[in-house]
Amino acid sequence: MDYFAQQLINGLVLGSIYGLIAIGYTMVYGIVGMINFAHGDIFMIGGFIALISFLVLVSLGLTAIPLILLIVLLVSMAITALYGWTIERIAYRPLRHSFRLAPMLSAIGMSFVLTNFSQVSQGARVKPVPPIITGGYTLHEGSQGFAVQLSNIQIMVVLATIVVLALFTWLVSRTRLGRDMRACEQDQTMAALLGVDVDRTISMTFVIGAALAAVAGMMYLLYYGLVDFFMGFVAGIKAFTAAVLGGIGSLPGAMLGGLAIGLIETFWSAYFSVEYKDVAAFSILIVVLIFMPTGLLGRPEVEKV
Amino acid sequence: MSATSARPSHAALPSGGAFILKKALISALVALVLFSLMIGVRTEAGPQGGLIYWTRFGDLAALVATVFGGSIIVELLRQWWGPIDKDSLVPKPVQSAMSFAGRWLAPALLVFAFLVPVIFYDQRYILDLSILVLTYVMLGWGLNVVVGLAGLLDLGYVAFYAVGAYSYALLATNFGLSFWVCLPLAGILAAFWGVLLGFPVLRLRGDYLAIVTLAFGEIIRLVIINWQSLTGGPNGVSGIPRPTMFGIPLDNSDSGLAARLGIEFSPTHRLVFLFYLILAMALLTNWVTIRLRRLPIGRAWEALREDEVACRALGINTTTTKLTAFATGAMFGGFAGAFFATRQGFISPESFTFQESALVLAIVVLGGMGSQLGVALAALTMIGGFELFRGLDQYRMLVFGIAMVLLMIWRPRGLIGHRAPTVFLERNQAISSDLVKEGHG
Numbered sequence: 217m218d219y220f221a222q223q224l225i226n227g228l229v230l231g232s233i234y235g236l237i238a239i240g241y242t243m244v245y246g247i248v249g250m251i252n253f254a255h256g257d258i259f260m261i262g263g264f265i266a267l268i269s270f271l272v273l274v275s276l277g278l279t280a281i282p283l284i285l286l287i288v289l290l291v292s293m294a295i296t297a298l299y300g301w302t303i304e305r306i307a308y309r310p311l312r313h314s315f316r317l318a319p320m321l322s323a324i325g326m327s328f329v330l331t332n333f334s335q336v337s338q339g340a341r342v343k344p345v346p347p348i349i350t351g352g353y354t355l356h357e358g359s360q361g362f363a364v365q366l367s368n369i370q371i372m373v374v375l376a377t378i379v380v381l382a383l384f385t386w387l388v389s390r391t392r393l394g395r396d397m398r399a400c401e402q403d404q405t406m407a408a409l410l411g412v413d414v415d416r417t418i419s420m421t422f423v424i425g426a427a428l429a430a431v432a433g434m435m436y437l438l439y440y441g442l443v444d445f446f447m448g449f450v451a452g453i454k455a456f457t458a459a460v461l462g463g464i465g466s467l468p469g470a471m472l473g474g475l476a477i478g479l480i481e482t483f484w485s486a487y488f489s490v491e492y493k494d495v496a497a498f499s500i501l502i503v504v505l506i507f508m509p510t511g512l513l514g515r516p517e518v519e520k521v
Numbered sequence: 522m523s524a525t526s527a528r529p530s531h532a533a534l535p536s537g538g539a540f541i542l543k544k545a546l547i548s549a550l551v552a553l554v555l556f557s558l559m560i561g562v563r564t565e566a567g568p569q570g571g572l573i574y575w576t577r578f579g580d581l582a583a584l585v586a587t588v589f590g591g592s593i594i595v596e597l598l599r600q601w602w603g604p605i606d607k608d609s610l611v612p613k614p615v616q617s618a619m620s621f622a623g624r625w626l627a628p629a630l631l632v633f634a635f636l637v638p639v640i641f642y643d644q645r646y647i648l649d650l651s652i653l654v655l656t657y658v659m660l661g662w663g664l665n666v667v668v669g670l671a672g673l674l675d676l677g678y679v680a681f682y683a684v685g686a687y688s689y690a691l692l693a694t695n696f697g698l699s700f701w702v703c704l705p706l707a708g709i710l711a712a713f714w715g716v717l718l719g720f721p722v723l724r725l726r727g728d729y730l731a732i733v734t735l736a737f738g739e740i741i742r743l744v745i746i747n748w749q750s751l752t753g754g755p756n757g758v759s760g761i762p763r764p765t766m767f768g769i770p771l772d773n774s775d776s777g778l779a780a781r782l783g784i785e786f787s788p789t790h791r792l793v794f795l796f797y798l799i800l801a802m803a804l805l806t807n808w809v810t811i812r813l814r815r816l817p818i819g820r821a822w823e824a825l826r827e828d829e830v831a832c833r834a835l836g837i838n839t840t841t842t843k844l845t846a847f848a849t850g851a852m853f854g855g856f857a858g859a860f861f862a863t864r865q866g867f868i869s870p871e872s873f874t875f876q877e878s879a880l881v882l883a884i885v886v887l888g889g890m891g892s893q894l895g896v897a898l899a900a901l902t903m904i905g906g907f908e909l910f911r912g913l914d915q916y917r918m919l920v921f922g923i924a925m926v927l928l929m930i931w932r933p934r935g936l937i938g939h940r941a942p943t944v945f946l947e948r949n950q951a952i953s954s955d956l957v958k959e960g961h962g
Contacts, residue, residue, distance in 0.1 A: 251728045261559070268558040271574050291558075298554055310930045317674050318933040320728055321886055324676075324879055325925025332919035337559050340915075341566060449875070453739070456732060491747040498736035498743075505733055506721040 218358035222365065223486045224479070229370045229439065231478020232377035236432035237455035238462065238470035239384070240425030246401045246465035247421050248312075253323035254303060256452015257330035258426045261299055262433025263443040264334055266292040267343055270437075281348065289376075292434050293427040299330075300426025301419055308422075309415070327448075335445040342444040349438060373435045380431050381471065384424070388467065393420055401465070450494060454481070457501040463514020472512055541596045549589035556584055627894050634800055638793040648792045652799055652864065654904045656857055659803040661884040661896040663853030666810055668882065669891035670819065671846035672826025674731040676878055677718070677738025681711040681851040683745060683873035685858025690758040690868055691751070700764040704859050711855025712848040714741075719847035723840055738878055745870045757869025764863045766794060795864055802860060806853045807893055813849070822846055823891075876918070883925055 237259050244252040269291045273284050307326045311318045352367030388394035396417045399407040408414045436451075437443050454477055462473025477497060484496040504511065561581040567573035634655075641647040660682065667675045685707040692698045692706060722733045745752045752758065763771065769778050771791040779786035813819040821842045824832050833839055862868050884903055888895030910917050 251732060265558050267572075268562050268564055268574070271564060271572055272558075272562060275574070295554060295558065298551065302551060302555060307926045307930075311933065314929070314933045317672075318929045320674060320731055321882070322926050322929035324882075325922045325929065328876075328879065328918055328922030329926065330922075332915070332922060334559065336915050336919060337556075338563065339565055343564055343572060344566060345572060453732070453736060457736075460729075460732075492743070495740050495743050495747075498740050501736045502721055502733055505725060505729055509724065509729075 218356060218362050218364050219486070221356065222362075223482050225364070225366055225370060227479035227482035228475060229373050229478070230482055231458075231475035232374055233432045233435050233439070233474075234451070234455050234458045234478050235471040235474025236377060236380065236428050236435070237451060238458035238474045239467060240429050241456050241459040242462070242464055242467060242470040243397075243421050243425050245459070247397060247418060248308070248319075250308070250319040251323065251456065252308075252422075252425070253320065253452075254307075254326040254330055255425065255429060256448035256450075256455065257327050257334075258296060258300055258303075258448070259429040259433045259436075259451055259455075260443070260445065260448030261330060261334060262292050262296040262426070262430030263437045263447065264338060264343075264433075264445075265295050265430070266434035266437050267345060267443050270345070270348075285348075289431065289434055292430045296430035296433070297423045297427040300422040300429075303330075304419055304422040309418075327452075331445055331448065338445065340445060342442050344442045345437065347441055369438055373439055376431065376435060380428065384428065385467070387424070393417070397421060453501070454494075454497050457497055457504070460501060461504050461511055463511030465515065466511070466513040469511055469513035476512075541593055544596055545589050545592040548592040549585050552588035553581075553585045556581055560584055630894075630897065631804075638796050642789065642793070645789065645792065648789070648796060650904070650908060652792070652796050654901055655796070655799040655803050656861060656864075657881065657884060657900040657904050658897045659799065659806050659857045659860075660854060660881045661888065661900050662803065662806040662810060662893065663850050663857060664881050664885050665850075665888075665891065665893070665896050666813075666822070666853070667846050667850035668885050669896070670810070670814065670826060671822040671843065672890075673843060673846060674728075674882075675734045675847075675850070676731045676875070676882065677734035677736070677741075678850070678854055678881055679873045679875070679878040680718075680734075680738040680741040681715060681854030682858040682861065682877070683741055683870075684711045684714050684851075685855030686862040686868050686872075687745065687752060687758070687858075688855065689859035689862045690761045693762050693862075694758060694760060700762070700859070700863050701767065704856060707859035708852040708855040711858065712852040715847040715849075715851025716844055718851075719844045723843055735875065735878075738873075738875065742870050742873050745873070753869075755870060757867060757871075758862075759867045761862050761866050761868065763791065763866065764795070764798065795860075799860055799864075802856055806856075809849075810893065818842065818845055826891075880921075883921065886925070887928060 237255065240255045240258070241252060244250065244255070266288050270284065270288045273287060278284050278287075303326055307322045308319055311322055347369075349367075349369045349372060352365055352370070355364040355366050357363050388397060396407070396412045397420070399410070399412050400414055400417045404414050407417075433443075436447070455474065458473035458477040459470045460473070461476055462469025462471070477500070480500060481493050481497055485493045488496075561576060561578055562574050563577055564572055564574045634651075637651050638648060641651075660678070664675065664678045667673050667678070688707040688710045689700070689703040692703045693700070698706075718734065718737050722730050725733060746755055748754070765771065766778055769781065770776065771778050771794055772786075774780065777786065779790060814823070821832070821837050822845075824835070824837060825839060825842055825846075829839060832842075861872070865872075880903065884899045885896055887903065888897070888899035907917055910920070
């Protein structure tokens with residue numbers, strides 16, 4: 217039971233990270249109708265920028281950890297958001313009325329560009345960081361010496377996810393930008409006729425998605441203590457699986473799907489085999505698409521001719 | 522339709538020097554922020570395990586300056602060329618010259634391909650490289666059936682390549698079956714996996730399909746890595762037997778080909794044999810594809826690519842159409858995989874990563890989806906280009922990615938050629954506006 221509780225905690229933390237990335241996929245798919253294949257790599261870039269800015273801040277003599285973390289968070293969100301904006305501008309906007317496979321292929325190319333850009337600029341080796349946030353609580357002392365631990369970093373990941381999600385939900389449901397986004401999702405032509413700047417709204421979608429991915433990247437860095445140039449690929453597919461599982465286009469669905477994928481992966485590693493955890497996640501993607509293409513909270517897609 | 526009347530808004534765009542300068546400055550500023558940390562600061566794990574970093578502001582400044590200059594040049598070029606149209610990108614005389622050349626290029630290339638081992642008999646490197654190119658030509662033609670003809674975006678094509686390679690490797694090393702027995706088996710097994718993959722994804726649209734095939738390719742690779750008792754895991758399978766010329770081995774033993782013909786043995790013989798083998802297999806792929814394209818099933822594939830809904834409305838069974846496309850493409854992938862295994866003598870999961878799938882896909886896209894000659898030329902360009910830049914190993918995938926994005930922006934239907942459907946209605950028919958959905962007539 218203790219083992220189960222511990223895995224539940226680990227799964228929820230991992231799921232929060234996946235959920236944050238999944239929101240980027242689901243938002244872009246909802247509005248533009250394309251899979252932003254490069255989104256996993258945006259997450260990776262976010263992790264790298266968090267790492268570098270952290271190093272620079274520490275060497276500049278800053279010692280207050282909360283202040284450093286706040287600055288790192290803001291810097292990585294800002295710069296990664298600019299990456300999202302630039303990618304949309306360069307690789308996706310010119311293709312908006314191209315044939316249907318073009319944006320996907322362009323996104324694959326962009327994914328290669330980002331992966332190899334960070335490999336070339338930062339080297340291929342894994343970058344470890346010492347644990348920045350240490351300590352934690354022992355929730356329950358088990359009988360066989362197994363204790364259920366809840367570390368401070370886990371608390372922080374979950375808290376940060378909740379705060380960011382609350383902000384994001386407010387943005388989508390209460391602001392002018394959120395209303396524009398929902399309008400574009402329903403009907404771009406009509407939204408444009410009613411004075412919504414469609415191009416700007418789509419750009420902002422990418423910006424927000426990338427900023428959320430940067431939060432996920434920073435949390436990943438703090439939680440696992442390492443980044444490498446290839447981590448975006450697998451994390452990206454898993455987050456996409458989460459978006460599909462939750463129902464693509466649905467924002468709460470993406471978070472729910474992320475948590476589900478995180479839990480499934482953790483429990484699979486804990487009770488079956490660590491080697492096949494990625495196989496399990498990818499199989500879920502295939503199974504969901506076959507039996508439940510609309511996902512948990514998605515709307516059925518109506519095919520218009 | 523002239524360019525000016527088509528885009529009246531273009532004239533209204535500002536075009537002065539101040540505008541260009543402003544745009545370039547913004548680009549440079551964006552580049553500065555983007556690259557500030559990623560290029561300006563280099564991190565590396567230090568000797569004690571902790572991270573160290575050093576700054577590279579010179580590189581950063583150079584890159585930002587490049588973006589600034591590049592932005593000015595691009596903007597000037599854009600104003601000089603005017604709005605980009607299909608017609609202005611490739612002038613009419615060039616187009617007609619290309620179509621004339623296209624008629625003679627294919628036979629000329631074929632003759633040249635047959636003569637390659639004769640011309641370059643002494644140059645082992647060129648022979649090796651041309652075998653590699655032909656392998657990719659065959660993979661490209663195989664994937665062309667799925668992507669180019671049927672319009673199904675397959676990001677996991679390398680899975681079938683892997684199935685073929687491992688089928689041959691395991692059958693040959695465990696049961697001692699010969700290459701010629703295993704070749705059809707590898708094709709059949711790969712086709713079987715193609716159908717297996719095809720079934721669940723039948724209902725999916727383009728993008729979903731792409732991701733599922735990608736996941737499928739990764740699953741196959743992960744299973745190969747982890748099922749160590751069967752596949753040897755990351756260590757791969759070694760000691761895969763070389764092919765024989767219908768039972769006659771190509772070595773320097775007494776029963777070898779050289780001894781039987783009474784000529785002196787040379788290792789190049791096997792290379793030449795492998796070359797003609799892959800050439801024959803590639804040509805078989807091409808021939809089958811061309812023939813299939815004239816059959817109802819090929820027409821159905823092309824129709825499916827153009828419009829799936831219309832296909833269904835016309836009573837085409839999309840299920841069997843998609844499945845046959847998957848199976849045919851996978852079968853050729855399996856053949857190529859078996860050839861790859863016998864050529865290398867050693868295979869490992871390293872050879873079957875997503876990058877490989879993307880490379881084959883890029884060949885098909887670059888060649889102009891559906892065009893056989895285009896795919897062959899694209900394979901030659903890509904693999905040759907990769908060889909040219911062998912020294913710049915870490916940059917080549919970066920350049921590859923950039924090229925793919927630029928290609929999609931400038932010529933989404935392919936750089937070299939585009940094959941229109943084999944049959945299509947020549948005349949456009951006017952349809953009353955109230956019969957069509959708004960804006961999509």
